[in-house]
Amino acid sequence: MASFQQASLEQTNLRQATVVTLVLVTCLASAALAETKKEYRFTVGANANISVDTQYGAISVRPGSGNQVVVMATLKSDNVEVDQQQNGNRIEIASHLLQGADQQTGQVDYELLIPPDATLNLRSSTGPLSAERLQGDLTLEGADAVVNVRDVDNGHVHVRTMRGPITLTDVRNGHVEVVSISGDIHLKSVTGPLVQANSGRGKIFYDGDFGSGGNYRFTTHTGDIEALVPADVSADFRAHSVLGRVRHDFPLQPKHSRFSAEAGRSFFGTVGKAASDVVLRSFSGKIRLKQR
Amino acid sequence: MKCSDVERVLPELLDGAPDGAFPADFETHVKSCPACSNLVSDLKLISSEARQLAATEEPAPRVWLRIAAELRAEGLISDAAIREPESAPTRPILVPTSRRPRWSAWWLAPVAAALVAAGSYVVSHKPAPQVAKQQAPATRVASPAPVASPIPETPAATSASAPTPAPRQMAQKPAKPTDTIRPAVEPESSEEDQQFLTAVSTRAPSMRTTYENQLKAVNADIRETQAYVDRNPGDTDARQHLMDAYEQKALLYQIALDRIQ
Numbered sequence: 001m002a003s004f005q006q007a008s009l010e011q012t013n014l015r016q017a018t019v020v021t022l023v024l025v026t027c028l029a030s031a032a033l034a035e036t037k038k039e040y041r042f043t044v045g046a047n048a049n050i051s052v053d054t055q056y057g058a059i060s061v062r063p064g065s066g067n068q069v070v071v072m073a074t075l076k077s078d079n080v081e082v083d084q085q086q087n088g089n090r091i092e093i094a095s096h097l098l099q100g101a102d103q104q105t106g107q108v109d110y111e112l113l114i115p116p117d118a119t120l121n122l123r124s125s126t127g128p129l130s131a132e133r134l135q136g137d138l139t140l141e142g143a144d145a146v147v148n149v150r151d152v153d154n155g156h157v158h159v160r161t162m163r164g165p166i167t168l169t170d171v172r173n174g175h176v177e178v179v180s181i182s183g184d185i186h187l188k189s190v191t192g193p194l195v196q197a198n199s200g201r202g203k204i205f206y207d208g209d210f211g212s213g214g215n216y217r218f219t220t221h222t223g224d225i226e227a228l229v230p231a232d233v234s235a236d237f238r239a240h241s242v243l244g245r246v247r248h249d250f251p252l253q254p255k256h257s258r259f260s261a262e263a264g265r266s267f268f269g270t271v272g273k274a275a276s277d278v279v280l281r282s283f284s285g286k287i288r289l290k291q292r
Numbered sequence: 293m294k295c296s297d298v299e300r301v302l303p304e305l306l307d308g309a310p311d312g313a314f315p316a317d318f319e320t321h322v323k324s325c326p327a328c329s330n331l332v333s334d335l336k337l338i339s340s341e342a343r344q345l346a347a348t349e350e351p352a353p354r355v356w357l358r359i360a361a362e363l364r365a366e367g368l369i370s371d372a373a374i375r376e377p378e379s380a381p382t383r384p385i386l387v388p389t390s391r392r393p394r395w396s397a398w399w400l401a402p403v404a405a406a407l408v409a410a411g412s413y414v415v416s417h418k419p420a421p422q423v424a425k426q427q428a429p430a431t432r433v434a435s436p437a438p439v440a441s442p443i444p445e446t447p448a449a450t451s452a453s454a455p456t457p458a459p460r461q462m463a464q465k466p467a468k469p470t471d472t473i474r475p476a477v478e479p480e481s482s483e484e485d486q487q488f489l490t491a492v493s494t495r496a497p498s499m500r501t502t503y504e505n506q507l508k509a510v511n512a513d514i515r516e517t518q519a520y521v522d523r524n525p526g527d528t529d530a531r532q533h534l535m536d537a538y539e540q541k542a543l544l545y546q547i548a549l550d551r552i553q
Contacts (some may be wrong), residue, residue, distance in 0.1 A: 009455065012442065061513065073441050101418075103498065141547070143499075143502075143547050144502070160543065160547070161365060162502075162506060162543075162544065162547050163502075163506065163549075179543060180541050181506055181509075181544055181547075182506065198536065198539075200509070200510065200513060200536075200537065200540040201509060201513075219514045219533075219534065219536060221517075221536065221537060221540070222513065238360065241530055242520065242527070242529060242533060243520070274465060281529065281532075281533070283513075283516075283520075283530070283533040283536075283537075284516075
Protein backbone atom coordinates (compact mmCIF):
# COMPACT_ATOMS: atom_id res chain seq x y z
CA MET A 1 0.00 0.00 0.00
CA ALA A 2 2.82 2.36 0.99
CA SER A 3 4.76 1.64 -2.18
CA PHE A 4 1.64 2.32 -4.26
CA GLN A 5 1.16 5.70 -2.58
CA GLN A 6 4.83 6.55 -3.14
CA ALA A 7 4.60 5.62 -6.81
CA SER A 8 1.49 7.76 -7.19
CA LEU A 9 3.25 10.67 -5.51
CA GLU A 10 6.24 10.34 -7.81
CA GLN A 11 3.96 10.32 -10.84
CA THR A 12 2.25 13.48 -9.62
CA ASN A 13 5.60 15.19 -9.07
CA LEU A 14 6.77 14.12 -12.50
CA ARG A 15 3.64 15.53 -14.13
CA GLN A 16 4.04 18.82 -12.26
CA ALA A 17 7.70 19.07 -13.25
CA THR A 18 6.80 18.36 -16.87
CA VAL A 19 4.11 21.06 -16.88
CA VAL A 20 6.43 23.62 -15.30
CA THR A 21 9.19 22.76 -17.79
CA LEU A 22 6.81 23.07 -20.73
CA VAL A 23 5.56 26.43 -19.51
CA LEU A 24 9.10 27.69 -19.07
CA VAL A 25 10.18 26.44 -22.48
CA THR A 26 7.13 28.05 -24.07
CA CYS A 27 7.83 31.37 -22.36
CA LEU A 28 11.48 31.33 -23.35
CA ALA A 29 10.68 30.30 -26.89
CA SER A 30 8.08 33.03 -27.32
CA ALA A 31 10.49 35.59 -25.89
CA ALA A 32 13.21 34.40 -28.24
CA LEU A 33 10.83 34.46 -31.18
CA ALA A 34 9.75 38.01 -30.38
CA GLU A 35 13.37 39.16 -30.45
CA THR A 36 14.74 40.38 -33.74
CA LYS A 37 18.38 40.85 -34.59
CA LYS A 38 19.43 43.33 -37.22
CA GLU A 39 22.84 44.28 -38.50
CA TYR A 40 23.85 47.47 -40.25
CA ARG A 41 27.20 48.20 -41.88
CA PHE A 42 28.60 51.55 -42.86
CA THR A 43 31.86 52.63 -44.42
CA VAL A 44 33.32 55.83 -43.02
CA GLY A 45 36.45 57.94 -43.26
CA ALA A 46 38.76 59.11 -40.52
CA ASN A 47 37.26 60.70 -37.43
CA ALA A 48 33.73 59.60 -38.13
CA ASN A 49 30.91 60.82 -35.90
CA ILE A 50 28.62 58.09 -34.60
CA SER A 51 25.50 58.59 -32.49
CA VAL A 52 23.28 55.96 -30.95
CA ASP A 53 20.15 56.98 -29.09
CA THR A 54 17.78 54.52 -27.49
CA GLN A 55 15.17 55.07 -24.86
CA TYR A 56 15.55 51.60 -23.39
CA GLY A 57 18.43 49.22 -23.79
CA ALA A 58 22.15 48.60 -23.57
CA ILE A 59 24.79 50.08 -25.84
CA SER A 60 28.20 48.52 -26.01
CA VAL A 61 31.00 49.82 -28.23
CA ARG A 62 34.35 48.27 -29.11
CA PRO A 63 36.92 48.98 -31.79
CA GLY A 64 36.36 47.21 -35.07
CA SER A 65 38.54 46.77 -38.06
CA GLY A 66 39.41 49.35 -40.67
CA ASN A 67 36.88 51.97 -41.64
CA GLN A 68 33.81 49.86 -41.04
CA VAL A 69 31.06 50.61 -38.57
CA VAL A 70 29.07 47.54 -37.66
CA VAL A 71 25.87 47.94 -35.67
CA MET A 72 24.16 44.87 -34.26
CA ALA A 73 20.75 45.64 -32.82
CA THR A 74 18.59 43.28 -30.83
CA LEU A 75 14.98 44.43 -30.82
CA LYS A 76 12.90 42.96 -28.04
CA SER A 77 9.59 43.26 -29.85
CA ASP A 78 7.79 44.61 -32.88
CA ASN A 79 6.86 47.71 -30.91
CA VAL A 80 10.17 49.32 -31.64
CA GLU A 81 12.11 50.07 -34.80
CA VAL A 82 15.66 51.12 -35.57
CA ASP A 83 16.17 54.25 -37.65
CA GLN A 84 19.57 54.53 -39.22
CA GLN A 85 21.05 57.22 -41.37
CA GLN A 86 24.44 58.02 -42.82
CA ASN A 87 25.36 61.49 -43.99
CA GLY A 88 28.94 61.34 -45.17
CA ASN A 89 31.06 60.66 -42.16
CA ARG A 90 28.20 60.99 -39.72
CA ILE A 91 26.06 58.07 -38.68
CA GLU A 92 22.92 58.29 -36.60
CA ILE A 93 21.22 55.29 -35.09
CA ALA A 94 18.06 55.72 -33.06
CA SER A 95 15.41 53.49 -31.57
CA HIS A 96 11.95 54.51 -32.58
CA LEU A 97 9.20 53.52 -30.16
CA LEU A 98 5.88 52.59 -31.68
CA GLN A 99 2.45 52.83 -30.13
CA GLY A 100 2.19 50.81 -26.94
CA ALA A 101 5.91 50.29 -26.42
CA ASP A 102 7.07 50.18 -22.84
CA GLN A 103 10.36 49.59 -21.13
CA GLN A 104 10.36 45.87 -21.97
CA THR A 105 8.88 45.86 -25.43
CA GLY A 106 10.66 49.07 -26.44
CA GLN A 107 14.09 47.77 -25.55
CA VAL A 108 16.80 47.62 -28.17
CA ASP A 109 20.29 46.44 -27.25
CA TYR A 110 23.11 47.65 -29.47
CA GLU A 111 26.60 46.33 -30.02
CA LEU A 112 28.86 48.47 -32.15
CA LEU A 113 32.22 47.91 -33.71
CA ILE A 114 33.69 51.23 -34.82
CA PRO A 115 36.99 52.74 -35.95
CA PRO A 116 38.89 53.60 -32.76
CA ASP A 117 39.31 57.25 -33.72
CA ALA A 118 35.60 57.89 -34.16
CA THR A 119 33.69 60.44 -32.12
CA LEU A 120 30.97 58.63 -30.24
CA ASN A 121 27.69 59.80 -28.70
CA LEU A 122 25.65 57.27 -26.74
CA ARG A 123 22.32 57.89 -25.05
CA SER A 124 20.06 55.49 -23.21
CA SER A 125 17.77 56.04 -20.27
CA THR A 126 18.22 52.57 -18.84
CA GLY A 127 21.63 51.55 -20.18
CA PRO A 128 24.01 50.05 -19.45
CA LEU A 129 26.42 52.05 -21.61
CA SER A 130 29.93 50.85 -22.19
CA ALA A 131 32.82 51.86 -24.41
CA GLU A 132 36.30 50.43 -24.47
CA ARG A 133 39.62 50.68 -26.29
CA LEU A 134 38.75 53.85 -28.18
CA GLN A 135 40.67 57.02 -28.94
CA GLY A 136 38.04 59.49 -30.08
CA ASP A 137 35.82 61.84 -28.12
CA LEU A 138 33.12 60.09 -26.14
CA THR A 139 29.83 61.42 -24.81
CA LEU A 140 27.67 59.05 -22.81
CA GLU A 141 24.38 60.11 -21.27
CA GLY A 142 21.67 58.26 -19.45
CA ALA A 143 19.23 58.73 -16.62
CA ASP A 144 19.54 55.42 -14.80
CA ALA A 145 22.19 53.97 -17.04
CA VAL A 146 25.22 52.28 -15.55
CA VAL A 147 28.17 53.71 -17.47
CA ASN A 148 31.48 51.98 -18.00
CA VAL A 149 34.36 53.46 -19.98
CA ARG A 150 37.57 51.51 -20.15
CA ASP A 151 40.94 51.82 -21.80
CA VAL A 152 40.46 55.11 -23.61
CA ASP A 153 43.26 57.38 -24.80
CA ASN A 154 43.56 61.00 -25.83
CA GLY A 155 39.89 61.81 -26.23
CA HIS A 156 37.40 63.96 -24.43
CA VAL A 157 35.21 61.84 -22.21
CA HIS A 158 31.93 63.41 -21.16
CA VAL A 159 29.50 61.43 -19.06
CA ARG A 160 26.31 62.49 -17.35
CA THR A 161 23.66 60.51 -15.54
CA MET A 162 20.81 61.15 -13.20
CA ARG A 163 21.42 58.29 -10.78
CA GLY A 164 23.34 55.75 -12.78
CA PRO A 165 26.78 54.90 -11.40
CA ILE A 166 29.75 55.82 -13.56
CA THR A 167 33.02 53.94 -13.77
CA LEU A 168 36.02 55.09 -15.78
CA THR A 169 39.05 52.81 -15.89
CA ASP A 170 42.37 53.40 -17.58
CA VAL A 171 41.49 56.66 -19.23
CA ARG A 172 44.68 58.42 -20.25
CA ASN A 173 45.47 61.87 -21.46
CA GLY A 174 41.85 62.84 -21.75
CA HIS A 175 39.66 65.79 -20.96
CA VAL A 176 37.28 64.08 -18.60
CA GLU A 177 34.04 65.64 -17.40
CA VAL A 178 31.74 63.42 -15.40
CA VAL A 179 28.50 64.62 -13.82
CA SER A 180 25.82 62.74 -11.95
CA ILE A 181 22.97 63.96 -9.80
CA SER A 182 23.02 61.05 -7.39
CA GLY A 183 25.11 58.32 -8.95
CA ASP A 184 28.49 57.23 -7.59
CA ILE A 185 31.55 57.99 -9.68
CA HIS A 186 34.53 55.64 -9.75
CA LEU A 187 37.71 56.79 -11.46
CA LYS A 188 40.46 54.20 -11.64
CA SER A 189 43.73 55.14 -13.28
CA VAL A 190 42.21 58.19 -14.89
CA THR A 191 44.66 60.91 -15.84
CA GLY A 192 44.72 63.86 -18.17
CA PRO A 193 45.08 67.59 -18.45
CA LEU A 194 41.57 68.09 -17.08
CA VAL A 195 39.61 65.62 -14.97
CA GLN A 196 36.38 66.90 -13.43
CA ALA A 197 33.86 64.86 -11.50
CA ASN A 198 30.74 66.23 -9.90
CA SER A 199 28.05 64.31 -8.09
CA GLY A 200 25.34 65.86 -5.97
CA ARG A 201 24.46 62.96 -3.71
CA GLY A 202 26.72 60.24 -5.02
CA LYS A 203 30.23 59.44 -3.88
CA ILE A 204 33.42 59.96 -5.80
CA PHE A 205 36.23 57.43 -5.60
CA TYR A 206 39.55 58.05 -7.25
CA ASP A 207 42.25 55.41 -7.43
CA GLY A 208 45.31 56.57 -9.34
CA ASP A 209 48.35 58.80 -9.27
CA PHE A 210 46.89 62.07 -10.58
CA GLY A 211 49.31 61.89 -13.51
CA SER A 212 51.47 64.82 -14.38
CA GLY A 213 50.46 68.35 -15.27
CA GLY A 214 46.75 67.88 -14.88
CA ASN A 215 43.92 69.69 -13.15
CA TYR A 216 41.66 67.47 -11.08
CA ARG A 217 38.41 68.85 -9.68
CA PHE A 218 36.12 66.59 -7.67
CA THR A 219 32.97 68.06 -6.17
CA THR A 220 30.03 66.62 -4.27
CA HIS A 221 27.17 68.05 -2.30
CA THR A 222 26.41 65.38 0.28
CA GLY A 223 28.45 62.53 -1.15
CA ASP A 224 31.85 61.56 0.18
CA ILE A 225 35.06 61.90 -1.78
CA GLU A 226 37.83 59.38 -1.37
CA ALA A 227 41.14 59.44 -3.22
CA LEU A 228 43.54 56.54 -2.96
CA VAL A 229 46.97 57.52 -4.25
CA PRO A 230 50.50 56.12 -4.10
CA ALA A 231 53.05 57.53 -1.69
CA ASP A 232 55.11 58.95 -4.54
CA VAL A 233 52.26 61.03 -5.92
CA SER A 234 53.23 64.49 -7.14
CA ALA A 235 50.51 67.04 -6.66
CA ASP A 236 49.25 70.16 -4.97
CA PHE A 237 46.23 69.26 -2.88
CA ARG A 238 43.42 71.43 -1.69
CA ALA A 239 40.42 69.99 0.08
CA HIS A 240 37.52 71.63 1.80
CA SER A 241 34.17 70.48 3.07
CA VAL A 242 31.84 73.20 4.23
CA LEU A 243 30.05 70.98 6.73
CA GLY A 244 31.82 67.64 6.49
CA ARG A 245 35.15 66.32 7.68
CA VAL A 246 38.37 66.06 5.76
CA ARG A 247 41.33 63.79 6.44
CA HIS A 248 44.56 62.85 4.77
CA ASP A 249 47.42 60.43 5.35
CA PHE A 250 50.15 62.45 3.68
CA PRO A 251 52.89 64.63 5.07
CA LEU A 252 51.74 67.62 3.09
CA GLN A 253 54.31 70.33 2.66
CA PRO A 254 52.75 73.66 3.54
CA LYS A 255 52.96 76.23 0.81
CA HIS A 256 52.09 79.83 0.53
CA SER A 257 48.50 80.05 -0.50
CA ARG A 258 45.63 82.46 -0.54
CA PHE A 259 43.62 79.72 1.10
CA SER A 260 43.69 79.03 4.77
CA ALA A 261 43.19 75.60 6.19
CA GLU A 262 40.70 74.92 8.90
CA ALA A 263 41.37 71.90 11.03
CA GLY A 264 39.03 69.06 10.22
CA ARG A 265 37.30 70.98 7.45
CA SER A 266 40.08 71.65 4.99
CA PHE A 267 43.69 71.04 4.20
CA PHE A 268 46.13 72.02 1.53
CA GLY A 269 49.72 71.31 0.75
CA THR A 270 52.12 69.68 -1.65
CA VAL A 271 53.42 66.17 -2.12
CA GLY A 272 56.42 65.62 -4.38
CA LYS A 273 56.98 68.18 -7.10
CA ALA A 274 53.39 69.30 -7.36
CA ALA A 275 53.05 68.08 -10.91
CA SER A 276 49.26 68.17 -10.83
CA ASP A 277 46.70 70.34 -9.13
CA VAL A 278 44.02 68.53 -7.15
CA VAL A 279 40.96 70.20 -5.64
CA LEU A 280 38.49 68.19 -3.59
CA ARG A 281 35.32 70.01 -2.55
CA SER A 282 32.19 68.94 -0.76
CA PHE A 283 29.35 70.74 0.93
CA SER A 284 28.57 68.21 3.61
CA GLY A 285 30.29 65.04 2.44
CA LYS A 286 33.48 63.65 3.95
CA ILE A 287 36.76 63.94 2.10
CA ARG A 288 39.56 61.47 2.56
CA LEU A 289 42.95 61.44 0.87
CA LYS A 290 44.45 58.01 1.50
CA GLN A 291 47.88 56.63 0.83
CA ARG A 292 47.90 53.33 -1.02
CA MET B 293 -11.28 110.94 -26.95
CA LYS B 294 -8.68 109.74 -24.48
CA CYS B 295 -6.05 107.03 -24.76
CA SER B 296 -8.23 104.71 -22.69
CA ASP B 297 -11.09 105.18 -25.16
CA VAL B 298 -8.78 104.32 -28.03
CA GLU B 299 -7.63 101.18 -26.27
CA ARG B 300 -11.25 100.16 -25.80
CA VAL B 301 -11.92 100.11 -29.55
CA LEU B 302 -8.55 98.70 -30.58
CA PRO B 303 -9.67 95.03 -30.61
CA GLU B 304 -11.87 95.91 -33.57
CA LEU B 305 -8.73 96.70 -35.50
CA LEU B 306 -7.66 93.08 -35.08
CA ASP B 307 -11.00 92.00 -36.47
CA GLY B 308 -10.23 93.91 -39.62
CA ALA B 309 -12.54 96.87 -39.25
CA PRO B 310 -11.83 99.46 -41.95
CA ASP B 311 -10.23 102.71 -40.96
CA GLY B 312 -13.39 104.73 -41.51
CA ALA B 313 -15.35 102.56 -39.15
CA PHE B 314 -14.09 104.41 -36.12
CA PRO B 315 -15.40 107.71 -34.76
CA ALA B 316 -13.83 110.88 -36.13
CA ASP B 317 -12.29 111.83 -32.82
CA PHE B 318 -10.54 108.43 -32.82
CA GLU B 319 -8.54 109.44 -35.87
CA THR B 320 -7.92 112.88 -34.42
CA HIS B 321 -6.59 111.45 -31.18
CA VAL B 322 -4.41 108.87 -32.88
CA LYS B 323 -2.86 111.53 -35.09
CA SER B 324 -2.06 113.70 -32.13
CA CYS B 325 -0.93 110.98 -29.71
CA PRO B 326 2.36 109.23 -30.62
CA ALA B 327 1.76 106.36 -28.18
CA CYS B 328 -1.65 105.53 -29.60
CA SER B 329 -0.39 106.06 -33.12
CA ASN B 330 2.37 103.50 -32.60
CA LEU B 331 -0.05 101.10 -30.98
CA VAL B 332 -2.51 101.33 -33.83
CA SER B 333 0.15 100.88 -36.50
CA ASP B 334 1.57 97.88 -34.65
CA LEU B 335 -1.84 96.30 -34.36
CA LYS B 336 -2.56 96.88 -38.04
CA LEU B 337 0.72 95.22 -38.94
CA ILE B 338 0.06 92.24 -36.69
CA SER B 339 -3.43 91.87 -38.03
CA SER B 340 -2.34 91.90 -41.67
CA GLU B 341 0.59 89.53 -41.03
CA ALA B 342 -1.68 87.12 -39.20
CA ARG B 343 -4.09 87.05 -42.11
CA GLN B 344 -1.27 86.30 -44.55
CA LEU B 345 0.02 83.57 -42.26
CA ALA B 346 -3.37 81.90 -42.18
CA ALA B 347 -3.49 82.01 -45.95
CA THR B 348 -0.13 80.30 -46.35
CA GLU B 349 -0.91 77.64 -43.74
CA GLU B 350 -4.21 76.69 -45.26
CA PRO B 351 -3.91 74.69 -48.48
CA ALA B 352 -6.49 75.22 -51.15
CA PRO B 353 -9.57 72.95 -51.13
CA ARG B 354 -8.44 71.19 -54.29
CA VAL B 355 -5.39 69.90 -52.42
CA TRP B 356 -7.60 67.99 -50.00
CA LEU B 357 -9.71 66.64 -52.84
CA ARG B 358 -6.61 65.40 -54.69
CA ILE B 359 -5.30 63.70 -51.57
CA ALA B 360 -8.68 62.09 -51.06
CA ALA B 361 -8.70 60.85 -54.66
CA GLU B 362 -5.20 59.39 -54.27
CA LEU B 363 -6.06 57.62 -51.06
CA ARG B 364 -9.27 56.29 -52.54
CA ALA B 365 -7.39 55.02 -55.59
CA GLU B 366 -4.94 53.19 -53.35
CA GLY B 367 -7.77 51.67 -51.37
CA LEU B 368 -6.64 53.30 -48.16
CA ILE B 369 -9.97 54.97 -47.56
CA SER B 370 -13.50 54.29 -48.62
CA ASP B 371 -15.94 56.69 -50.14
CA ALA B 372 -17.93 56.61 -46.94
CA ALA B 373 -14.93 57.73 -45.01
CA ILE B 374 -14.49 60.83 -47.08
CA ARG B 375 -18.11 61.70 -47.52
CA GLU B 376 -18.25 65.19 -46.28
CA PRO B 377 -21.07 66.97 -44.65
CA GLU B 378 -22.53 69.73 -46.72
CA SER B 379 -21.70 72.22 -44.11
CA ALA B 380 -18.03 71.41 -44.44
CA PRO B 381 -17.55 70.89 -48.12
CA THR B 382 -13.81 70.81 -48.43
CA ARG B 383 -11.65 69.00 -45.95
CA PRO B 384 -12.20 68.10 -42.34
CA ILE B 385 -12.39 64.32 -42.53
CA LEU B 386 -9.01 63.89 -44.14
CA VAL B 387 -7.33 66.50 -42.08
CA PRO B 388 -7.04 65.71 -38.42
CA THR B 389 -9.19 68.25 -36.68
CA SER B 390 -7.48 67.67 -33.41
CA ARG B 391 -3.93 66.57 -33.25
CA ARG B 392 -2.82 63.95 -30.78
CA PRO B 393 -1.87 65.87 -27.70
CA ARG B 394 1.85 65.95 -27.71
CA TRP B 395 3.84 67.26 -24.85
CA SER B 396 6.25 69.83 -26.04
CA ALA B 397 9.11 69.77 -23.59
CA TRP B 398 11.02 72.62 -25.09
CA TRP B 399 9.92 74.87 -22.29
CA LEU B 400 12.24 72.84 -20.12
CA ALA B 401 15.28 74.22 -21.91
CA PRO B 402 14.72 77.85 -20.92
CA VAL B 403 13.70 76.71 -17.47
CA ALA B 404 16.95 74.80 -17.11
CA ALA B 405 18.86 77.82 -18.37
CA ALA B 406 16.94 80.01 -15.96
CA LEU B 407 17.93 77.72 -13.12
CA VAL B 408 21.57 78.11 -13.96
CA ALA B 409 21.11 81.83 -14.32
CA ALA B 410 19.36 81.97 -10.96
CA GLY B 411 22.19 80.01 -9.44
CA SER B 412 24.72 82.33 -11.00
CA TYR B 413 22.85 85.31 -9.66
CA VAL B 414 22.70 83.88 -6.18
CA VAL B 415 26.37 83.02 -6.25
CA SER B 416 27.57 86.26 -7.73
CA HIS B 417 25.17 88.45 -5.79
CA LYS B 418 27.27 90.13 -3.19
CA PRO B 419 25.89 90.41 0.31
CA ALA B 420 24.23 93.63 1.30
CA PRO B 421 26.28 96.13 3.26
CA GLN B 422 24.56 95.28 6.52
CA VAL B 423 26.00 91.79 6.26
CA ALA B 424 29.49 93.16 6.42
CA LYS B 425 28.59 94.91 9.59
CA GLN B 426 27.51 91.64 11.10
CA GLN B 427 30.79 89.96 10.35
CA ALA B 428 33.08 90.06 13.29
CA PRO B 429 36.39 88.47 12.39
CA ALA B 430 37.22 87.54 15.94
CA THR B 431 33.93 85.77 16.50
CA ARG B 432 33.61 82.15 15.58
CA VAL B 433 30.33 80.40 15.79
CA ALA B 434 29.64 76.74 15.41
CA SER B 435 28.31 75.69 12.05
CA PRO B 436 24.62 74.99 11.59
CA ALA B 437 22.73 72.05 12.98
CA PRO B 438 23.71 69.25 10.60
CA VAL B 439 27.38 69.78 11.27
CA ALA B 440 29.24 66.97 12.88
CA SER B 441 31.78 68.10 15.41
CA PRO B 442 35.21 68.51 13.88
CA ILE B 443 37.52 65.57 14.20
CA PRO B 444 40.82 66.01 15.95
CA GLU B 445 43.54 67.05 13.60
CA THR B 446 45.73 64.27 12.38
CA PRO B 447 49.47 64.80 12.78
CA ALA B 448 49.86 65.16 9.05
CA ALA B 449 47.02 67.59 8.87
CA THR B 450 48.57 69.65 11.61
CA SER B 451 51.74 70.05 9.65
CA ALA B 452 49.96 71.62 6.76
CA SER B 453 47.13 73.36 8.42
CA ALA B 454 48.78 76.37 9.85
CA PRO B 455 46.45 79.30 9.42
CA THR B 456 47.70 82.05 7.24
CA PRO B 457 46.66 85.65 7.24
CA ALA B 458 45.73 85.39 3.60
CA PRO B 459 42.14 86.16 2.69
CA ARG B 460 39.87 83.21 3.15
CA GLN B 461 38.48 81.72 0.04
CA MET B 462 37.67 78.12 0.62
CA ALA B 463 37.27 78.04 4.36
CA GLN B 464 35.47 81.23 5.09
CA LYS B 465 33.84 80.87 8.45
CA PRO B 466 30.66 82.51 9.58
CA ALA B 467 30.65 85.57 11.68
CA LYS B 468 27.23 85.16 13.12
CA PRO B 469 24.16 83.33 11.96
CA THR B 470 21.64 85.72 10.55
CA ASP B 471 18.29 85.49 8.92
CA THR B 472 18.26 89.00 7.60
CA ILE B 473 19.22 87.96 4.07
CA ARG B 474 16.38 86.28 2.28
CA PRO B 475 17.18 83.72 -0.35
CA ALA B 476 16.84 84.98 -3.88
CA VAL B 477 15.12 81.78 -4.90
CA GLU B 478 13.35 79.31 -2.67
CA PRO B 479 12.89 76.21 -4.76
CA GLU B 480 10.57 74.31 -2.43
CA SER B 481 8.10 73.36 -5.09
CA SER B 482 7.88 76.01 -7.71
CA GLU B 483 5.33 76.28 -10.45
CA GLU B 484 7.98 75.09 -12.93
CA ASP B 485 8.59 72.02 -10.80
CA GLN B 486 4.91 71.19 -10.78
CA GLN B 487 4.74 71.68 -14.54
CA PHE B 488 7.81 69.55 -14.91
CA LEU B 489 6.33 66.70 -12.86
CA THR B 490 3.01 66.94 -14.65
CA ALA B 491 4.82 66.67 -17.95
CA VAL B 492 6.78 63.67 -16.73
CA SER B 493 3.56 62.05 -15.51
CA THR B 494 1.99 62.55 -18.89
CA ARG B 495 4.86 61.36 -21.04
CA ALA B 496 6.56 58.81 -18.83
CA PRO B 497 4.32 57.88 -15.91
CA SER B 498 6.68 55.17 -14.75
CA MET B 499 9.43 57.75 -14.30
CA ARG B 500 7.34 60.16 -12.23
CA THR B 501 8.44 58.83 -8.84
CA THR B 502 12.09 58.77 -9.83
CA TYR B 503 12.11 62.33 -11.13
CA GLU B 504 10.03 63.54 -8.20
CA ASN B 505 12.46 62.05 -5.71
CA GLN B 506 15.44 63.47 -7.53
CA LEU B 507 13.80 66.87 -7.71
CA LYS B 508 13.01 66.82 -4.01
CA ALA B 509 16.60 65.87 -3.24
CA VAL B 510 18.05 68.61 -5.42
CA ASN B 511 15.65 71.19 -4.00
CA ALA B 512 16.57 70.11 -0.51
CA ASP B 513 20.24 70.58 -1.35
CA ILE B 514 19.53 74.04 -2.72
CA ARG B 515 17.55 75.04 0.35
CA GLU B 516 20.19 73.68 2.69
CA THR B 517 22.97 75.49 0.89
CA GLN B 518 20.95 78.65 0.52
CA ALA B 519 20.26 78.68 4.25
CA TYR B 520 23.95 78.26 4.95
CA VAL B 521 24.87 81.04 2.53
CA ASP B 522 22.29 83.28 4.17
CA ARG B 523 23.98 82.74 7.49
CA ASN B 524 27.48 82.94 6.04
CA PRO B 525 27.33 85.34 3.14
CA GLY B 526 31.07 85.68 2.94
CA ASP B 527 31.67 81.98 2.35
CA THR B 528 32.55 81.92 -1.34
CA ASP B 529 32.95 78.17 -1.38
CA ALA B 530 29.43 77.69 -0.06
CA ARG B 531 28.24 80.03 -2.78
CA GLN B 532 29.96 77.89 -5.34
CA HIS B 533 28.21 74.83 -3.90
CA LEU B 534 24.93 76.68 -4.25
CA MET B 535 25.74 77.29 -7.89
CA ASP B 536 26.60 73.60 -8.25
CA ALA B 537 23.27 72.63 -6.70
CA TYR B 538 21.41 74.80 -9.19
CA GLU B 539 23.40 73.22 -11.99
CA GLN B 540 22.36 69.82 -10.71
CA LYS B 541 18.74 70.89 -10.93
CA ALA B 542 19.29 72.21 -14.43
CA LEU B 543 20.89 68.87 -15.31
CA LEU B 544 17.80 67.06 -14.04
CA TYR B 545 15.60 69.18 -16.28
CA GLN B 546 17.95 68.61 -19.21
CA ILE B 547 17.97 64.86 -18.74
CA ALA B 548 14.18 64.89 -18.69
CA LEU B 549 14.19 67.05 -21.79
CA ASP B 550 16.47 64.62 -23.57
CA ARG B 551 15.02 61.35 -22.40
CA ILE B 552 11.27 61.50 -21.94
CA GLN B 553 9.99 63.27 -25.02
